[in-house]
Amino acid sequence: MRPLSPERVIAVRPLVTRLTRRLLAFGGALTVAATLVVAQAPQASAADSTTYLNGATVGGDVAAGAGKVFVAANDRIIVANAGGELTGAITGLSGVVGLAMTPDGTRLYSALSGSMQVAEIDTADLSIIRRIDLAGFPCPSNLALSGDRLWVGYGCRFTWGGGILGLDLTATAPQPIAVGNNTSSAPLVAAAGDTLLAGDPDIMPADLMVYDVSATPATLRGVIAGLPSLGDLAATPDGSMAITVVGGGKQYDVWDTTSLTKARSYGADPAMGATRAVAVSPDGVHLAGGRSGDPRLTLYDTATGTRTYTNDDPVGELVPGSLTFSGTDVYGVLKERNSNGRLHLWRLHGATLPASTLTLTPPPTPATVLQPLSMTGRLTLSDESAPGAQSLMVIRRVPYRADETLPGVTTAADGTFTVTDTPPFAGDISYDVVWDGGPDARWSRASVTVPVEFIQSSLTLSGPGEGIAGQELQFSGTFEIGDQPAPPGSWLWVDRIVHIPGGTAAITLPGVTTASDGSFSFTDTPADAGQYTYIVRADESVVSSATEARHNVTVTNGDSPLL
Structure with a gap:
């Protein structure tokens, strides 16, 4: 050869x-x-969301109402809709720090530390109605709104000479009225009813000042002294209770603003992360607490102290002061734990509502590509009853391909439903079924992964x-x-x-x-x-x-x- x-x-x-x-x-x-794949734009879902706030690394205070969400971001206020989708920004601002919104959601107030002003903003068209001059009160940073009065914590950090001032918003040109002074930084403030709370966040130990603001000038009702530090602060809607977050703490302490004694604590659990943020719902029924680890958010029933809801998002840590309620939703701002410190808006849809449950059962045998498959499931409420006929969204997820929104299904009277599909690809295909929830029940999701054979x-x-x-x-x-x-x-x-x-x-x-x-x-x-x-x-x-x-x-x- x-x-x-x-x-x-x-x-x-x-x-x-x-x-x-x-x-x-x-x-x-x-x-x-391709003949079997009809690409559809995903429908708007009421599920939770985490939205990156492009370019924002400073700020993080949040206010929500009337279908909008506002996030302070230093040189602007980022605007999102109620679903957490970004819609625009309010610019031309200097050093945006604190935000406060009227209960009807028509007016937003912003502390502008850079220009020593408070901006009043029409939330409908996002126009700045007026700028209230605070000359002589440097670095206005923290806001609390109660009725027609806006309380401002001012003071540049670690310079002393900070304090609290009040503004009568009914006046054409509100004049600042000092309430307290000589803090090392801008005090945290919270107000409700006839009570104003204030505390310096940058000294240890910290004192919580309790003022009676039923008349002018405000009078000091008393001091809750010796807190290890003060990381966040909230008041119940009637002003009778103050809730504090202290550095490294494992619980949310509640103080009687009349007797100045501790009334109770929420969430005392040494196994959980340190507390970082706190907020109380406008009706006083729910307390939202943020922590440094899983779960990053917990809701408590304020009457019983029962834990009613938990959620987590490891993208970052909750910014102190960034928790707020809007309807049945809770919003917060997460800050990434790296040198970038980028901010994300976190929406927890229907967090205050009772839970619902979706189940989804995969086919009994492996599916085959290009051949129909069926899955069954059920939707139930927290009391295990069925909500009647409800529309469900169905999403097909294939690795390395865009998600596909399939034709939705409707539950029967007993909550049962069937999902059918003809998988166009072999491999592991995941299916999500999502219920957007209702006025009396929180949204829910069920997912299964179906092995599809060649x-x-x-x-x-x-x-x-x-x-x-x-x-x-x-x-x-x-x-x-x-x-x-x-x-x-x-x-x-x-x-x-x-x-x-x-x-x-x-x-x-x-x-x-x-x-x-x-x-x-x-x-x-x-x-x-x-x-x-x-x-x-x-x-x-x-x-x-x-x-x-x-x-x-x-x-x-x-x-x-x-x-």
Whole structure:
């Protein structure tokens, strides 16, 4: 046998297993799959959301109402809708720190530490109605609104000379009236009824000042002294109770603002993260507490202290002072725990509502691509009753592909439902069913992952058993997917292996495509005598398995025997 010519030898090596190519192996299969995929824009869902506040690293105070959410971000106020989707910004501001909103959501007040002002903003058109001058009261930072009076904690950090002032918002040009002074930084403030609370966040130990503001000037009712530090502050709607967050604390302490004694604590749990933020719902029924670890948010029933809701988002830590209620939702701002310190708006939809439960059961047997599958489930309320006919969203999730919103389903009177789908791809496909909730129940989601099997494909390959070096060999075969011919134009790889002493010489020949009946053919002219193996391969596709067919040919040098 003549030696193989170097220019014709691609590689001499033991045959190795090739990595499976997960790219689409044939155009026809893509056509089949594409006819079954109808890309739809995801519908707006009332589920929780976390929204990156692009470019924001400073600020984080939040106010919400009348279908809008506002986040302080130093040189602007970022605006989002109630679903947490960003809609715009209020610019032209200097050093935005604290925010406060009227109960009806029509007016927003912003502390502008850079220009020593308070801006009054119309929340409908986002226009600045007026700027209230606070000259002589540097670094206004923290706000608390109670009735027609706005309380401002002012003072640049670690410079002393800070304090509290009050503004009568009914006046055409409100004049600042000082309440307390000589704090090291801008005091935290909270107000409700006839009570004003204030405390310096940058001294240890800290004192909580309790003022009676039923008349002007305000009078000091008393001091709750010796707190380890003060990280956040809230008041019940009637002003009878103050809730404090202290650095490193594991609970939320509640203080009687008349007797100045501790009334109770919420969430005392040494296994949980340190407390960071606190807020009380406008009706006084719920207390929202933020922590430094899982769960980052917990709701408590203020009457019983019962934990009613928990949630977590590890994107960052809650910014102190950033928790607020709006309707049945809770909003907060998360700050990433890295040098970037980027801010995210966190929406917890229906957090104050009783829970609902969705279940979803996968098919009893593995599904097959391009064949229908069915899943069943049920929607129940917290008392295990059914809410009647309810619309559910169905989302299909395929790795490395965009999510698909499928046609929704409606529950029966008993809460049961059935989801059907024809999976266009093989592999692990996840399905989410989402209920957006109702006026008396929180939204819920159920998810399952369904293993979807490939359609088995097959190849045949035929050709001569013997040949002569230098003469053309002809081969043919068929490619089928399931029991059907592969779509015309399906791509097939062709390899040729020559077996020689000590190893093999392998080369990839020009590939071929199938005809309309799944058939294919190709030719090859071996230059040297030897034992040849021809391999035709179809790669794994989105619908079919990989497969191959082999055919052996003995090639001689004319009348000379093969050595």
